[in-house]
Amino acid sequence: MLRKIQTSQLELGMFIHSMEGSWFDHPFWRSRFLLDDQAQIEQILSSDVTRVTIDESRGKKLSPSPKSEALLEPGEAKVYSPKLAKALELSASDRPRSYLRDVTEPVFNRLSPREHAAEVRKATATIKRSRKVVMALFEDARLGKPVKSRKLVPLIEQISRSVNIDPTIILNIARIKTKAEYTYLHSVSVCALMINLARKMGFPEWQMQDIGMAGLLHDIGKMTIPENILSKPGKLDESEWEVIRSHPQRGHDILSASKSLSDIVLEVCLQHHEKMDGTGYPAGISGDELSIFTRMASICDVYDAITSRRPYNDPLSTSEALAEMMSWSGHFDQLIFYDFVESLGILPVGTLVRLDHDELAIVIGESPSNYSAPIVRSFHSLDKDTPIAPKNIDLGSERSRQLIAVEDPIDRGFSDWADFSAALLSNASA
Ligand SMILES: [Fe+2]
Ligand SMILES: [Fe+2]
Structure with missing residues (x-):
């Protein structure tokens, strides 16, 4: 396979096919x-x-690296967002400590009720179709047959279309999973989350198919794990854990046999349980060794797992999950996580916001009527610069109230926001 790279990415063992520029720029007479x-x-x-x-x-392949521009055609680097460029360049210690500063536009209630209902019907149909296609492909993997990934392309296009209209709709439908449905619905969710995040980060549309495919196939290795281990209700012993931890490598082996899959799909499958601080598996690699697609996938994977509603399982709400994940230092790429939060248009529990009537409030949960809208607790009047009697407001149902902006606690004079917000949350029940 021919791959265009920067000269700074050259390594011993690579085979040079051609160089860019006129012949007299080349230091070698043969190219x-x-x-x-x-x-x-x-x-x-x-x-x-x-x-x-x-x-x-x-010769040697390009090592997976977040700095790789090899996936871009010339001139397409500009489609990346400034934030993504920063993510590629900054070391972890240089990155912003707070995601709050740039979150300015929570996105919810964008569709009219009629448009919303129509989209719910379409997304439900997409999910139904996905069951047949994804389960058949996973069954082939289980039986050791070749994976016909091309069959997933129309499904990825439908998921991508739905995500583009309103990501919360298809994600909401895929969130409620029975035990039998979990395998394929988790794959559909991670596919939708990855496409949504990739758009937020500014990846070009031509890469969405590979990015969506990576989401759909990331856990395919689980198909080869015995059901009694995979679905064991009690605690797993160390040897059983070892089998579970082999699923990225098993998946990679299955997908490697298919010559048509991109490196994005293969690396996400192999590395989606690695962590930024090197404490993940299977290889325990860290930081810059993890490709940008892997970093995106690990966030989407964990988010879906901890927000999925399953029988006898009490999942975290979406906003609780984001707040929880934010507190796991060393697990995720902080800047990509920050893009992820924005891509969902969901505000984590504990976020400081400004409402109409110049009131400050804290996010305490998500609305049961519209899970992408928060329930907030107002506590301060900016107009009078005085505390007010705290009051819970469901912004999903109380249409007369409006969220105006996300605020930075430091800018608003709350230097002790961690303690202050904890006290507000402990007195609030959403
Ligand atoms: Fe996994
Ligand atoms: Fe997963």
Whole structure:
């Protein structure tokens, strides 16, 4: 496979297929050769050549790296958002401590009731179709047959369309899962979450198919794990855990046999349980070694798992889940998580907001009538600069009240927001 890369990504063992630029810029008289000497790399780096094409079938492949531009066509780097560019460049310690500063537009109630109802019907039909297609493919994987991933393409297109209209609709439907449905609905959810996040981060539309495919197939390795371990109701012992922890590698083995899948799908399958601090599995790799798609997938995967409603299982609400995940230091890429929160248009519990009538309030939960709208507890009048009697307001049903903005606690003078918000939350029952 030919792949265009930056010269800064060159490594010994790669096979140079061609270089960009006119022939007299090239430090070598031949343009196709194996890089087997560090001096060759130094010579290319000191020349005017900035991009080269490598032949991965004749030499070393490009290592998965979040800094890779190899997936972009020339000129497409500009479609990335400034925030994504930052995510690629900044080290973890340089990243913003708070996600709150840039969250300015919570998105909910965007469709009219009639449009919303029509979209619910379409999304329900998509979910129904997904069952047949995804389960058949997973069954093939279980039986050791080749995975025909092309059959998933129309489904990914339908999920992508629905997510584009309003991500909360299809996610809400896929959130309630029976035990039998969990496997395929979790895959559909992670697919929808990844496409939604990728759009928020500014990835080009042509990459959505691979990104959605990565979401749909990330857990395919679980199909080869014995049902008595996978669905064991009690605690797993260490040997059973070891079997569970083998599912990324098992999935990668299955998907590697299919020549048509992109590297995005393969790396997400293998690495979706790795963590930023290196405490994940199977390889325990960390930070910059994890591709950007892997970092996105691990957030989407965990979010769906802890918000899924299953029989006899009390899941976290969406806003509780975001607040909880935010507190897990070292697990996720902080900046991508921040994009994830924005991509859902859901405000985590504990977020400080400003309402109409110049009131400050804290998010205490999600509305039962519209889960992407919060229930807030008002506690302060900015107009009079004085505390007011706390009151719970369901912004999903009380249409007369409006959320105006997300506020930064520091800017509003709450330097002790962690303690202050904890006290407000302990007195509130949503
Ligand atoms: Fe998994
Ligand atoms: Fe998963």
